[in-house]
Amino acid sequence: MKIVKGRDGILSKSVKLYQLSRKVHKWTGLVLSIFFMFIAVTGLVLVYMIPLGVADELRTGKEAGPDQAIPMEKVVSIAVSQDLPGADSVEDIFRIEYRPSANVYQVRFNNGQGVQMDVSTGKVLSTNPDYSTFLITLHDGTFFGDWYRYTILTMTGLSLILLSFSGYYMFGYPLYKRLMANKRKS
Numbered sequence: 001m002k003i004v005k006g007r008d009g010i011l012s013k014s015v016k017l018y019q020l021s022r023k024v025h026k027w028t029g030l031v032l033s034i035f036f037m038f039i040a041v042t043g044l045v046l047v048y049m050i051p052l053g054v055a056d057e058l059r060t061g062k063e064a065g066p067d068q069a070i071p072m073e074k075v076v077s078i079a080v081s082q083d084l085p086g087a088d089s090v091e092d093i094f095r096i097e098y099r100p101s102a103n104v105y106q107v108r109f110n111n112g113q114g115v116q117m118d119v120s121t122g123k124v125l126s127t128n129p130d131y132s133t134f135l136i137t138l139h140d141g142t143f144f145g146d147w148y149r150y151t152i153l154t155m156t157g158l159s160l161i162l163l164s165f166s167g168y169y170m171f172g173y174p175l176y177k178r179l180m181a182n183k184r185k186s
Contacts (some may be wrong), residue, residue, distance in 0.1 A: 018173050025166040028159050035156045042139040049132050059125035061103035061118035068120045072096070078122050079107040079115045086111035094133050108133040 045052065076090050086092060087109040097106040104125065107115040114130030117123060134143070141149035 021166045021169050029163055032159045046135050059116050062120050064103055064120035070122045075105050082127050084113040087113045
């Protein structure tokens with residue numbers, strides 16, 4: 001881009017803003033690319049976790065309606081009685097998911113262990129390790145704590161907005177200048 005100086009040899013405000021926008025865009029993008037890559041990689045692994053073998057395939061339970069589901073206390077009792085390492089009490093449970101399409105409860109523990117059980121009978125269908133819980137906590141920031149979620153991820157999101165606007169400006173400003181120059185010529 002050609003630098004346009006005014007009559008007194010000083011850069012115009014719009015050129016200064018353009019140069020500042022380039023610097024902010026470059027350095028913000030460079031520093032935050034680490035976080036963007038981390039979020040992108042964990043997101044892609046989450047999308048493809050079953051084909052990659054990171055998560056256990058969802059089993060199918062016996063055909064039954066939600067009104068025939070076993071109570072939550074029994075789900076917890078069955079899950080913690082599986083003698084899985086680090087899965088001894090309700091405090092060790094990260095999340096319990098109900099999957100109506102497969103009639104399955106998925107109990108996910110904080111340590112990556114998982115139990116799939118039939119909704120109506122409580123029969124355990126699988127006790128394979130499920131690393132998707134770990135990946136989810138990495139991806140959404142809960143693994144690192146609230147400071148990461150509310151500081152780093154907030155700054156990453158706001159910086160992505162800043163990068164978008166500075167990119168629009170860096171693309172649009174030269175285009176606008178060319179259009180103005182062409183109008184003056186005609």
